[in-house]
Amino acid sequence: MAAILSGDRLRFLLGRFKDRLWVKPLVVCLLSIVAAFIAKLVDGTTLAQHVPEIAAESVETLLSIMAGSMLVIATFSVASMVSAYASAASTATPRSFTLVVGDDASQNALSTFVGAFIFSVVALVAVKNNYFEAAGLFILFVLTVCVFGMVIFTFVRWVDRIARLGRMGSTIEKVEKAATAALKRRRNAPTLRGVKLTSEPHGRTVVATSVGYVQHIDIAAIQAWAEENDVRVIVAALPGTFAAPGRALAYISNLSREQGLEQKQEDFDDTRVVRSFHIGPDRLFDDDPRFGLVVLSEIAGRALSPAVNDPGTAIGVIGTLLRLLVLWGEPAVEQDEQAPSYDRVEVPEISVRDMFDDAFTAIARDGAGMVEVAVRLQKALHALALVGDPALRAAAEYHGRLALKRAKAALAMEEDYTAVRDVAMFSETGSQRNY
Incomplete structure (x- = not known):
């Protein structure tokens, strides 16, 4: 039983539910139905003597407005989200789709709009059938006003978020966040x-x-x-x-x-x-730190393709990869000095060389002909070599020399190659310089 209910397994299963777009709307719909009937609990109490009387027509009007508008807004939000998903898949990489779908702000907005629609329909039917008395109508009126305020706040916040959802910078940020969480978990x-x-x-x-x-x-x-x-x-x-x-x-x-x-x-x-x-069928970010590096490398590779020709994005991704690998080289969080929890299971550690292959091979290959990308890559590898971790330094040395060879083969101008060679930390002329 302990194995079945282990915290790591529960985390993995809950993560799979989080990626489903229907989970939060379903939960909010159930809560909205419960909320619509909460007002009935106060009927028959002395609360009716202490609260103002609310006309049923006013509550009906508010609920009718909400019921007529929320479904339209929910449909609009779904269309906007689908457009953002398509944008993320086409501009960045299809492997980032799950992260964009799992955006909490978008899921919360859709859940709020659908939940408000269900709440208004259920409450409206109950009011028209005289289900509530005076105290119940007052509580229902208060709940309706609160739902209105929540919808307005969510819509304003969501408009700002949907304008960024699916954009290149937002997608890279989400991939970095997922990769950071996976790297920290595996580092510890x-x-x-x-x-x-x-x-x-x-x-x-x-x-x-x-x-x-x-x-x-x-x-x-x-x-x-x-x-x-x-x-x-x-x-x-x-x-x-x-x-x-x-x-x-x-x-x-x-x-x-x-x-x-x-x-x-x-x-x-x-x-x-x-x-x-x-x-x-697919790799996931949760327990696979290398997958985040692969996805970032794919984003940079697409940006370096002749059809896109966006070296600035590739340079930005190199900076992101640098932050992630520096994080990997930091000391792990101190834990109790005890025997391993699972002493009958032997597990190999992740190879740092493999992580560098995932992160930099495609960028070095596709960006070898762009001097600005090749220079920034050499500077990033130089920085990683100075972190102090022997494995990081060895991998940085190898990929620095390999990237320099690719640049020499791809750069037609001698001056461009000289610029790359001068910042390369392991070339004939590139000494341990500070950049």
Whole structure:
């Protein structure tokens, strides 16, 4: 039960519901129906003697205005949101679609408009059928005024937000925010709270049964299964790995055999281990820090394409990638010095070299022929080399030299290449200069 209700699993499941556009409107609709009948609770009390009498016609008028306008506004908001989604997919990258759909302000606005419509319809029907008495009409009038105020405030706030939703800067900001959260989570738990992998994976192979990307690993469930069977599980596919039938997800090491006892590996039913790897058609940001780097790199690559020719966006993305990788090089949040929570699960750490490949390979390739992009890339790699982390420095050295080679092959003017070479930290003339 502890494995099923682990906090990490609940976070993943709740995150999936958050991405659904219908969840918040549905919840608000249910709350609006409840609110419409709350006024009935005060009928029959002494409140009617202390509140002013409200004419039923005035309440009907307000509710009729709300019912007639909210559905139109909700329809308009949906059309505006769809337009913003299409803009994000065409100007940035389709991989950012889930982040734009999950925009809290847009979901809250749509929920408010639909909820106000449902509230007004239900309350209007109740008023026309004389469901409320004097006290109930007063409370309903107060609720209606509050709903009106909430709608107006939400609409004004939403207009400002929808003007930015789907724009390049807003999309990059959302991707950076999602990548930052994933990087912080993995930096503080580099082995997903398991044991660090110290040797080559070995043992019985657990293979995938479906095609897709590993979106989440329920380490708690694997730990519980490993304890039941007295084995050790070695994770081979981190979130973001492409899985297919025959592809190894994990390896099972028989502790009983290591201790000189006999137990056939064929006796293990690894179905629960396979189910612990949540595989879906797309990569997700939550548990896959590298995916945020990939999406940012795609945005920069599209900006550098001849059809768009927007090196400024690529330069901005390089700055975003620099912030993210500097964040990765910062010390993790101090935790209690205890044994790992899941001591029977070995998990490899993310390779810094792979993260640099995701972030900078496409930009260095597509921007090699643009001197301003090549110069900014060399400066960013120089800054990463000075962070102080040995892995970051080694990866920055490698990609700095590789980017310089690409620039040399792509830049036709000797002066342009000289400008890039002069800021490159590992060229013949580029020493450790401050930029």
